[in-house]
Amino acid sequence: MQSYTVSKLLSRINNTLLPAADAHIHISDMSVQRGYGIFDFFKIIHNRPVFLKEHLDRFFASARAMRLHCPLSREALIQAIEELIQKNDLPQSGMRLTLTGGYAADGYSIHEPNLLLVQQPLQLTKELQPGIRLITHEHQRQLPHVKSIDYLMAVWLQPHIRQQEVADVLYHQQGIITECPRSNFFIVNKHNELVTPSLNILAGITRKKLLELAAGSMTVKEAPVTIADLREAKEAFVTSTTKHLLPVIQIDDITIADGHAGPVTSALFGELINMVFS
Amino acid sequence: MQSYTVSKLLSRINNTLLPAADAHIHISDMSVQRGYGIFDFFKIIHNRPVFLKEHLDRFFASARAMRLHCPLSREALIQAIEELIQKNDLPQSGMRLTLTGGYAADGYSIHEPNLLLVQQPLQLTKELQPGIRLITHEHQRQLPHVKSIDYLMAVWLQPHIRQQEVADVLYHQQGIITECPRSNFFIVNKHNELVTPSLNILAGITRKKLLELAAGSMTVKEAPVTIADLREAKEAFVTSTTKHLLPVIQIDDITIADGHAGPVTSALFGELINMVFS
Numbered sequence: 001m002q003s004y005t006v007s008k009l010l011s012r013i014n015n016t017l018l019p020a021a022d023a024h025i026h027i028s029d030m031s032v033q034r035g036y037g038i039f040d041f042f043k044i045i046h047n048r049p050v051f052l053k054e055h056l057d058r059f060f061a062s063a064r065a066m067r068l069h070c071p072l073s074r075e076a077l078i079q080a081i082e083e084l085i086q087k088n089d090l091p092q093s094g095m096r097l098t099l100t101g102g103y104a105a106d107g108y109s110i111h112e113p114n115l116l117l118v119q120q121p122l123q124l125t126k127e128l129q130p131g132i133r134l135i136t137h138e139h140q141r142q143l144p145h146v147k148s149i150d151y152l153m154a155v156w157l158q159p160h161i162r163q164q165e166v167a168d169v170l171y172h173q174q175g176i177i178t179e180c181p182r183s184n185f186f187i188v189n190k191h192n193e194l195v196t197p198s199l200n201i202l203a204g205i206t207r208k209k210l211l212e213l214a215a216g217s218m219t220v221k222e223a224p225v226t227i228a229d230l231r232e233a234k235e236a237f238v239t240s241t242t243k244h245l246l247p248v249i250q251i252d253d254i255t256i257a258d259g260h261a262g263p264v265t266s267a268l269f270g271e272l273i274n275m276v277f278s
Numbered sequence: 279m280q281s282y283t284v285s286k287l288l289s290r291i292n293n294t295l296l297p298a299a300d301a302h303i304h305i306s307d308m309s310v311q312r313g314y315g316i317f318d319f320f321k322i323i324h325n326r327p328v329f330l331k332e333h334l335d336r337f338f339a340s341a342r343a344m345r346l347h348c349p350l351s352r353e354a355l356i357q358a359i360e361e362l363i364q365k366n367d368l369p370q371s372g373m374r375l376t377l378t379g380g381y382a383a384d385g386y387s388i389h390e391p392n393l394l395l396v397q398q399p400l401q402l403t404k405e406l407q408p409g410i411r412l413i414t415h416e417h418q419r420q421l422p423h424v425k426s427i428d429y430l431m432a433v434w435l436q437p438h439i440r441q442q443e444v445a446d447v448l449y450h451q452q453g454i455i456t457e458c459p460r461s462n463f464f465i466v467n468k469h470n471e472l473v474t475p476s477l478n479i480l481a482g483i484t485r486k487k488l489l490e491l492a493a494g495s496m497t498v499k500e501a502p503v504t505i506a507d508l509r510e511a512k513e514a515f516v517t518s519t520t521k522h523l524l525p526v527i528q529i530d531d532i533t534i535a536d537g538h539a540g541p542v543t544s545a546l547f548g549e550l551i552n553m554v555f556s
Contacts, residue, residue: 011305013305021304023304023305023306024302024303024304024305025302025303025305025310026299026301026302027289027291027301027302027303027376027394027396028301029310030433031309031310031313032303032307032309032310032315032376032378032394032427033376033427034427034428034429034430034432034433035309035313035314035315035426035427035428035429035430036313036429036430036433036434037310037313066434067434067437096385098305098310098311100310101433107374108429108432108433108436109433109436110433110436116305116310118305139420142417142430142431143430143431143434148313148430149310149311149312149313150312150313150428150430151312151313151314151386152312152313152314152420152421152426152428153420153421154312154386155308155312155314155379155386155387155388156314156344156345156421158386158387158388159345
């Protein structure tokens with residue numbers, strides 16, 4: 001990645017391409033004023049977007065749910081994405097699409113949204129990583145099916161996460177697990193079934209792909225997972241666009257099985273990496 | 279207000295004064311990326327900030343709670359506020375102080391915060407307004423004691439509010455009332471006591487002043503208020519920096535008393551206006 005001069009990358013704000021360093025918006029934008037906006041983020045490998053259809057489906061679904069009208073049609077957005085990828089020529093990277101509430105005259109109501117496209121370098125690994133540790137935290141995201149920019153709680157918890165020397169928090173509501181702030185959560189239960197929460201979560205794209213992959217070889221369930229279930233879990237992992245699949249070996253004081261990534265985790269990681277990099 | 283050319287107003291971003299129209303920040307700011315920031319807003323009357331001490335107390339308390347280090351000391355901030363007021367010369371106005379999570383290299387962690395000072399025209403009335411109607415909505419703000427920029431739910435509910443032809447929502451959690459998105463809530467109960475919620479709310483400055491004023495003439499309680507309590511309430515109102523005190527005459531299907539502003543509401547409004555404009 002070092003061979004690319006990131007400072008020469010272009011970003012796009014609405015219909016204007018401009019150097020990433022000059023990508024500014026007016027402070028009356030509803031993201032700055034009221035934390036109001038949505039986004040999506042996808043990988044680019046060999047200069048090709050990965051799972052673009054699914055990310056755009058979710059992006060437009062988030063926009064609709066948040067009552068934000070995207071200034072570009074789906075076709076025009078795809079064209080803008082392709083143009084930016086071509087100009088930046090950063091073969092392995094990530095692109096963030098953000099849609100904000102726009103410049104509200106009253107500082108409070110949705111206006112004509114601003115659309116931001118930012119491409120950036122992205123480090124990815126094809127090796128299964130060591131297992132991470134999590135701590136639970138009781139919290140429910142607002143409009144959880146929407147990929148909104150609201151990460152207030154997640155960012156606020158960062159010092160706590162660092163102090164506890166864990167990788168992330170795992171949100172739950174009264175003991176019912178939902179998700180991590182930026183990844184979906186899975187366990188292999190005592191019956192060797194793959195189980196992931198289905199309610200009050202963001203519908204992750206990697207989650208969706210993983211469920212499809214796993215369904216070929218094991219019983220897959222979208223169903224409630226409780227903190228109590230963790231004590232009997234044989235394996236646990238999280239999935240996300242950038243992390244792909246990361247083993248989880250401890251949650252609070254609960255060690256998952258023997259504290260090492262299990263066989264299902266390893267096998268699914270391999271299948272997922274093959275799919276992503278194919 | 280029409281005599282002021284708003285487009286000539288200055289704003290301040292960190293240490294730079296610049297025309298309000300040119301007040302931009304880079305889109306990597308944590309407000310745009312993660313909805314992370316705090317603010318405060320105070321009135322300026324006769325070119326003098328109103329209740330500045332209280333607003334600054336809350337501003338710095340919000341910053342501390344959100345782990346944001348203000349780049350200006352309290353004294354330097356007061357100086358910056360006074361300089362902006364002098365240069366803009368907009369005798370009756372509002373000033374918004376915003377402190378964001380800054381330009382995060384990783385797009386996720388708090389960095390050196392950006393401080394934004396924006397002065398704008400402000401319409402205020404000295405006349406008691408007709409009563410407003412509210413609808414309840416079950417929601418609890420994140421870190422409620424913090425004046426964060428998180429208004430996702432409030433903005434999202436705007437079309438619903440308009441459709442219901444009411445002025446605002448009143449948040450509650452399992453029937454226990456907290457606040458409106460931008461104002462505090464009070465009732466006069468059947469025992470002629472003034473009661474306002476004290477838990478899981480923003481500590482409004484007007485709320486605080488009102489409680490002090492009212493304590494001179496009646497029993498004042500900071501205590502839980504339930505939706506059930508509304509049916510027996512003799513009066514209800516909301517308070518805020520811009521609205522001062524606004525009678526509430528209906529909440530969902532509950533008409534407060536006879537549907538008109540009551541004597542306590544009227545008397546307290548008069549006292550508050552006297553204090554603010556003195």
